[in-house]
Amino acid sequence: xxxxxxPICKFRGKESNIKYPCLVSLKYDGEWEAIIKLxxxxxxxxxxxxxxxxxxxxxxxxxKKIPFDGIFLAEFVYxx
Numbered sequence: 001x002x003x004x005x006x007p008i009c010k011f012r013g014k015e016s017n018i019k020y021p022c023l024v025s026l027k028y029d030g031e032w033e034a035i036i037k038l039x040x041x042x043x044x045x046x047x048x049x050x051x052x053x054x055x056x057x058x059x060x061x062x063x064k065k066i067p068f069d070g071i072f073l074a075e076f077v078y079x080x
Contacts, residue, residue, distance in 0.1 A: 030077035038069050044076065 031052075035044045042063050044054040063072070 030075045033074045033076045035072040035074050037063055
């Protein structure tokens with residue numbers, strides 16, 4: 001598989017427990033977030049035990065273009 005330049009992923013559990021068809025997703029080392037768009041107001045919250053609420057992310061400009069309100073799940077990755 002290395003010739004396809006796939007990222008190396010950490011596998012959790014036993015291969016014998018995999019049920020096919022299965023769903024695979026990549027997890028970046030970031031924070032799980034819920035982005036909430038409500039009447040053109042946008043904020044991002046993470047797990048209650050962390051208690052972070054963000055309202056000033058530059059990419060919110062893109063989310064404002066979505067024509068409907070909603071809750072969007074995201075993985076927040078920040079490059080310092």
